[in-house]
Amino acid sequence: MPEQQLRMVHPDLEGLPEISVPDGYALRTYRSGDEAAWCEIMNTGIGTDWTAEKCRMELTETEPFMADGCFFATRSGQAVATACAYDVHPEGVSAAQVHMVCAKPAHRGRGLGRLVTLAVLRFMRERGYAAAFLGTDDFRVPAVRTYLGLGFVPDYVEDSHRLRWSAVFAKIGEQPA
Numbered sequence: 486m487p488e489q490q491l492r493m494v495h496p497d498l499e500g501l502p503e504i505s506v507p508d509g510y511a512l513r514t515y516r517s518g519d520e521a522a523w524c525e526i527m528n529t530g531i532g533t534d535w536t537a538e539k540c541r542m543e544l545t546e547t548e549p550f551m552a553d554g555c556f557f558a559t560r561s562g563q564a565v566a567t568a569c570a571y572d573v574h575p576e577g578v579s580a581a582q583v584h585m586v587c588a589k590p591a592h593r594g595r596g597l598g599r600l601v602t603l604a605v606l607r608f609m610r611e612r613g614y615a616a617a618f619l620g621t622d623d624f625r626v627p628a629v630r631t632y633l634g635l636g637f638v639p640d641y642v643e644d645s646h647r648l649r650w651s652a653v654f655a656k657i658g659e660q661p662a
C-alpha cells in the first residue's frame with residue numbers, strides 16, 4: 486500500500502501577513518481557459534501527464550473548485566506559478582485544502598510559492614474558513630519550508646509520520662515545533 490501523504494494544518498487564519506508581490510510579477514485569479522497554462526506549470530512539479538482536459542475533469546470542473554480561490558502569479562502576462570483553495574472538509578471541520586502549489590523552475594527561488602499560498606490562505610479567511618490543511622510529500626523540501634514559514638504545522642495523522650517528519654526537519658535544518 487502506498488504511504489499516506491504527509492499532512493499539514495494551518496490552525497488559525499487570523500493575523501496572516503499582507504501580500505507582497507515580487508518585482509516584475511503580478512497576481513490574478515483563474516480565468517476561463519487557464520487550464521493549458523495551469524498544466525504547463527503542473528507538468529514541471531506535480532506529475533507529468535496533465536492535459537487541459539484532465540485539469541478540467543480533476544480540478545476546474547469539480548465541485549470543490551472555486552475560481553476566485555485559484556491564484557496565478559504571472560510574468561509578462563504568462564502564468565508561472567499557481568495554487569488554489571479546494572473546498573473539501575475533512576471530518577466536517579471548517580477548513581479547506583490548499584491544493585496544487587507549483588512554480589515553473591525558471592521562476593523558483595523568488596517567493597512565488599509563498600505568494601500564491603498566502604493568497605489562497607487570505608481568500609479562505611475572507612470566505613470564513615477557520616483553518617486550512619494540505620497534503621505534501623517528504624521530498625518537497627522547498628514547499629514544506631514555504632508552508633512552515635506561513636504558519637502551517639505538521640499534522641501527525643499516523644504514528645509513522647512522526648519519524649517521517651523528523652527526517653524532513655533534518656533536511657530543512659530545523660526542529661519540529
Ligand SMILES: CC(C)(COP(=O)(O)OP(=O)(O)OC[C@H]1O[C@@H](n2cnc3c(N)ncnc32)[C@H](O)[C@@H]1OP(=O)(O)O)[C@@H](O)C(=O)NCCC(=O)NCCS
Nearest residue numbers: 530586587588593594595596597598599621625627628630
Ligand atoms: C513549492 C514551490 C512552489 C516553492 O517554490 P519557491 O516559492 O520558489 O520556493 P523557494 O525555492 O524560494 O524555496 C522556499 C524556501 O525553501 C528553502 N529551500 C529550497 N530548497 C531547499 C533545500 N534543498 N533545503 C533546505 N531549504 C530549501 C528556500 O531557501 C526557501 O527558504 P525561505 O523561505 O527561508 O526563503 C516550488 O519548489 C515547486 O514548484 N516545487 C515543485 C512542486 C511542489 O513540490 N509543490 C508542492 C506540492 S505539496
